Amino acid sequence: MSSDAMAIRTAEAAGRPWVEILHEWVTTVDHKRLGVLYIVYALVFLVIGGIEAVIIRIQLIRPLNDFVSPQVFNRMFTMHGTTMIFFVAMPVLFGFANYLVPLMVGARDMAFPRLNAFSFWLSAFGGFLLYFSFVGGSGLYGAGNAPDVGWWAYAPLTSRAFSPGHSTDYWTIALLVSGFGSIGTAINLITTILCMRCPGMTLGRMPLLAWLNLVMSGMVLIALTPLSAAQIMLLADRYLGSHFFDTQAGGSATLWMHFFWIFGHPEVYILILPCFAFMSEIIPVFSRKPIFGYPVMVGASVCIGFVSMSVWAHHMFSIGMTSYANAFFTITTLSVGVPTGIKIFNWLGTMWGGRIQFKTPMLFSIAFLFQFLIAGLTGIMLGSAAFNWQLTGSYFVVAHFHYVIVGGILFALFGAFYYWYPKITGKMLSETLGKIHFWLFFIGFHMTFDLMHIPGLLGMPRRIYTYEPGRGWDTWNLLVTIGALIQSIATLVFVANLIISYFKGRDAGNDPWDAWTLEWSVSSPPPEYNFATIPTVASRRPLWDIKHPEDPDSRYE
Amino acid sequence: MATLSSAEQKDRGTYTPSEIEVPARTAWPLVLAFGSTLLFAGLLTSVSVSVLGGVLAIAGCVGWFREVFPHEHEEVVPILADETPITTERRVVDSFPLAIAPDQLRAWLPVETYPISAGLKGGIAGGAAMAVIACLYGLISQASIWYPINLLAAVVYSRQEARALTPEWLNSFHPWMFLIAVILHITGSTLVGLLYGAMLPMFARRPIVLGGLIVPVLWSGLLYSTMDLLNPVLGSHIHWVWFIASQVAFGVVAGLVVVRQSRVRTHENMPFALRAGIEAPGMMETRGEGENRS
Known part of the structure; x- marks a missing residue:
């Protein structure tokens, strides 16, 4: 935004009562404001989920510790897992998608702005409902408060005999409500991407971020519906006398596992695909090269979308499936590594020979690349049925999926924050604080999750409340907890950077990274209407074409 | 909306x-x-x-x-006025030194590659060099040039059958074993030669380092871990120093032969109509004409 226009807006905002400003935000249907709401909401829950993680780690810092009671410990790991997946990772990714997709495809808003607002508020109220369980979960029984059945809530633990009161019901209904919100957002994204692209933006010229969000949204529609169905079946079991998951009355606990994991594993890809999207935008800009192998990247993304729908039962090897089922799910799980490997090679190919700028977004992206590779390799190990039997239910598995979620998704998200924060706020984040944040988080992450594999290999079960000394787990758990505390400090640095830079940061201008996609052609922050005139594009890098008329991409595509 | x-x-x-x-x-x-x-x-x-x-x-x-x-x-x-121009401070862009046309600044790499015949020649020459080193090893260690030939051809024997093979048998001439070894060696050498022809242009700066050293060492490492499975007889008798020497000899000779051949243009940089072999007036618009037409 021009400095004059921005000054006018700031002055306008300063002169109005805060109630009016608040009213504007809660009644907004603008995709950018809803995107920001999603992101802020997710950041609040990130802090809450992080505090729960720290409580878990303090409990495990030494043998025979009783920092919290076993009941509270169970609630902490249940709420931590549920919060981080459903109320941090999904909303923050939807927030970025909401903010960026219309701008990147040259549209003025999402296809259904009011549905967009409805979806956000459903997701938000779902989160509030989950945490209301701390107050209202005991119901008439006085038994517990927050959910304590683990984030995958296996039957028969969720039956009324083992889970009296309403804590499990809060978990069920909160996810059901927020799930409807997610489905609404997915429909909105698909429609926007397919129907609202600007003139000239064929599917072959669409930014990879839009492609990956298209695949992700399709997966949301397919994967979330079985989870919603299972939640309704669970409620029916608990209150209407049905027996879907009641093994004493002809039901099947395994049925719940299938329903949950047919959502649960694609969910990992639902979360990681938008992170691939961030990488596909950040790495080329900071390597000063176009993305290597765009058509193959699109193909690999679609391929991941399909293949990841057929791998869910690798979470269930230990329940005793047939050898054919074990073989099938091992093969499909390992085969996901092929398109994923193609993506990693293409990102490396993009960096190869480029003039790499080691700005904070790029640091997080490079860390993502090799951490996600390691996470993928331990995934290949666990995807093999024979290996899985040895380590399932151990801290090795916990280390593996945290390597994916933190080493992959969270690092990519931090990269995205540093990259698009200037566009969203008009201010640059501090590079100094950014680098401190990166190195602290990098050290803390590796201290926590590299070392966490070892007690897992030594037989430490996941979700264990405490442990006897002398099993060889003591030192590892101490180091892991110290690593978690370092990550917490790093996160505080990040939050401080967000706040300080918002008020005192350097003005970003329209295009601080000299980037090539459409969002950088408008002011920072963008106006309500996005584009005064709808742009027309002729290549995958429309801003490159404008900046380099002597050698536009359009000549070669 | x-x-x-x-x-x-x-x-x-x-x-x-x-x-x-x-x-x-x-x-x-x-x-x-x-x-x-x-x-x-x-x-x-x-x-x-x-x-x-x-x-x-x-x-x-x-x-x-x-x-x-x-x-x-x-x-x-x-609408708020925003007069900020879309521009860059990085106006100068490095152009590709081997541009295929004066006004075309980009190209699919490699722009030129070796013809298939170069790979075949390289493979055959490298295979000959490798055979010389292998026979030299046979002469020095066993006083027989048939020793390495029989070891190579022993790929047809299982682990159990291999135990019955005596040193005398391995040092003597067997027509079928010779035939198998020759077929295996020529097939392998020409295929690897073709691979060299395709890959060396991608590593244009130091092709001999790649072909003569890096690839043979990597290949030897791969075989080191799989030899007992592929060829138990060779695995139990192999002398790894000589084996790596023969691989390097292949790599250096094949690489030198390949890089001495004349290169040809790759097809990726040609217009589709040309690649498809379509010859029709007006199919290809010359850039000058296109720019003048307004």
Whole structure:
């Protein structure tokens, strides 16, 4: 935004009562404001989920510790897992998608702005409902408060005999409500991407971020519906006398596992695909090269979308499936590594020979690349049925999926924050604080999750409340907890950077990274209407074409 | 959905509009979402909460309906002036030194590669060099050039059968074993030679380092871990120093032969019509003509 226009807006905002400003935000249907709401909401829950993680780690810092009671410990790991997946990772990714997709495809808003607002508020109220369980979960029984059945809530633990009161019901209904919100957002994204692209933006010229969000949204529609169905079946079991998951009355606990994991594993890809999207935008800009192998990247993304729908039962090897089922799910799980490997090679190919700028977004992206590779390799190990039997239910598995979620998704998200924060706020984040944040988080992450594999290999079960000394787990758990505390400090640095830079940061201008996609052609922050005139594009890098008329991409595509 | 205002529609294509219609702010989606949540929450708290949720949900639906029917409720937003040009400080872009046309600054790499015949020649020459080193090893260690040949051909024997092979047998000439070894060696050498022909242009700076050293060492490492499976006889008798020496001899000779051949243009940089072999007037537009046409 021009400095004059921005000054006018700031002055306008300063002169109005805060109630009016608040009213504007809660009644907004603008995709950018809803995107920001999603992101802020997710950041609040990130802090809450992080505090729960720290409580878990303090409990495990030494043998025979009783920092919290076993009941509270169970609630902490249940709420931590549920919060981080459903109320941090999904909303923050939807927030970025909401903010960026219309701008990147040259549209003025999402296809259904009011549905967009409805979806956000459903997701938000779902989160509030989950945490209301701390107050209202005991119901008439006085038994517990927050959910304590683990984030995958296996039957028969969720039956009324083992889970009296309403804590499990809060978990069920909160996810059901927020799930409807997610489905609404997915429909909105698909429609926007397919129907609202600007003139000239064929599917072959669409930014990879839009492609990956298209695949992700399709997966949301397919994967979330079985989870919603299972939640309704669970409620029916608990209150209407049905027996879907009641093994004493002809039901099947395994049925719940299938329903949950047919959502649960694609969910990992639902979360990681938008992170691939961030990488596909950040790495080329900071390597000063176009993305290597765009058509193959699109193909690999679609391929991941399909293949990841057929791998869910690798979470269930230990329940005793047939050898054919074990073989099938091992093969499909390992085969996901092929398109994923193609993506990693293409990102490396993009960096190869480029003039790499080691700005904070790029640091997080490079860390993502090799951490996600390691996470993928331990995934290949666990995807093999024979290996899985040895380590399932151990801290090795916990280390593996945290390597994916933190080493992959969270690092990519931090990269995205540093990259698009200037566009969203008009201010640059501090590079100094950014680098401190990166190195602290990098050290803390590796201290926590590299070392966490070892007690897992030594037989430490996941979700264990405490442990006897002398099993060889003591030192590892101490180091892991110290690593978690370092990550917490790093996160505080990040939050401080967000706040300080918002008020005192350097003005970003329209295009601080000299980037090539459409969002950088408008002011920072963008106006309500996005584009005064709808742009027309002729290549995958429309801003490159404008900046380099002597050698536009359009000549070669 | 954001739409063009009447002024913008009128001016589209000629002016930047002065104002744009965007969807109006509304609280009804929030009311509907809150009502729906209370509707569910009432199942766990009190029926009165569900009733309140139901009322709010109905109000939200009606309010939302009235937002879009009969006409979508929109508000007009004035366009803020933003004169910031889209430009870059990095005006100078390195151009590719082997541009295939004066005005074409980019190309699919490699622009030139070796013909298939170069790979075949390289493979055969490298295979000959490798055979010389291997026979030299046989002469020095066993006083027989047939020793390495029989070891190579022993790939046809299983681990059990291999135990029956005596040193005398391995040092003597066997026509079938010789034939098998020759076929294996020529096939392998020409295939690897073809690979060299395809790969060396991609590592244009130091092709001999790649072909003569890096690839043979990597290949030897791969065989070191799999030799017992592929060829148990060779695996139990192999002398790894000589083996690596023969691989390096192959790599250096094949690489030198390949890089001495003349290169040909790759097809990726040619227009589709040319690649498809279509010869028709007017199929290819010359850039000069295109630019002059206005």
